Amino acid sequence: MVQKINPTSNYYELLGVSVKATTAEIKDAYRRLALELHPDVNADPDDHERFRLVADAYRVLLDPQMRKKYDTMRLLSFGWPITRLRDTVANPVAFNQLMNKVGTMLAVASGIVRKPVGEPGRDMTLGTTLSFWESFQGVERRFEYKREIDCADCKGSGFAKVAVCEICHGAGRLRSDFMPMVGKRCPRCAAKGWIGVENCATCSGTGRVEDYHGVMVKIPAGVQHAGRVRLSKQGEGGRHGGKDGDLVINVTVLLDGLATRQGNDLIMPVDVDIRTAALGGVAAAEFPHGRLKFRVPEASWNHRRLRVPGRGFRDPKTGQTGDFFAVLSIAIPDALPSDDRELARQYLHAVKGPEDAPAGLFRDELVKRFAT
Ligand SMILES: [Zn+2]
Ligand SMILES: [Zn+2]
Secondary structure (H helix, E strand, O other): OOOOOOOOOOHHHHHOOOOOOOHHHHHHHHHHHHHHHOOOOOOOHHHHHHHHHHHHHHHHHHOHHHHHHHHHHHHHOOOOOHHHHHHHHHOHHHHHHHHHHHHHHHHHHHOOOOOOOOEOOOOEEEEEEEOHHHHHHOEEEEEEEEEEEEOOOOOOOOEEEEEEOOOOOOOOEEOOOOOOOOOEEOOOOOOOOEEEEEEOOOOOOOOEEEEEEEEEEEEOOOOOOOOEEEEOOOOOOOEOOOOOOOEEEEEEEOOOOOOEEEOOEEEEEEEEEHHHHHHOEEEEEEEOOEEEEEEEOOOOOOOOEEEEOOOOOEOOOOOOEOOEEEEEEEEOOOOOOHHHHHHHHHHHHHOOOOOOOOHHHHHHHHHHHHOO
């Protein structure tokens, strides 16, 4: 059943009640008029039409939700009689002027333009490349990118001007005899309760605009190659108040010429002189972020792995830290006298692991030669 707005008066005037009338007063008024105008008791065709309009008015004003919408529409028309609003609606230019005055915001605030159900924005993916040592220490990086968001000028509706649907009066649904409580979807406005009158110029009616967005991202220490950093709500904007998507950053970590990572352990060769390796002492690993000193036991062999607990990669998920393994690289300096170099060579040849007894053979001689 298509409802028409009374062409001569508003619903309150039709029923002869005030705009503040209670439900009981509206019911009383309707009963009185129905007795007077009902086609069964009244033969005047004008009264038949009036009875139809009175029935319309009664139906709208009795339903608190419909009444609220109707009231809002009346207010939107600045107290003009409904006829004048109707004429205005029929005249697009005048109507636009009217809606300009009223504004979409008022329509939204007053509940005529119902907020559509929000739709979440999609996640967006960007990539970034870190050096080995940046991944060890963590890094802050700025990302600038384009993302799609709801047009602020039209709140994502795509329309600069909207009108209350003249078919359902903003209810979005039409009552029918079959479904008196629910009604069917209004075909004119697709159950929105309003219709667009003029496209938004900012977004050309799409409801969406491109947003040039920048964000500082903390990429945590210990991030793995092919790891991901997720930033909540920095992706594509949600539609109509839906949740914004996330920004996902795929991390590539470059290899280092010397150091490697195994799990959360950091492994790196460290140069040690022959004296320190043979007699014990202190060596230092040189990292881009500083040096790390560690003890070298006596009688160490080439490529011996020495563990420094808790100085490896920090696991960004668990917060635990791996170990540092120094792989001794024992150098024989060219500057040594040839006898000494020969002795060093013999040492390295003889001492290849923990099972090799070092001291007996070389210690005294090494001490004598190198312990200066
Ligand atoms: Zn409608
Ligand atoms: Zn827009």
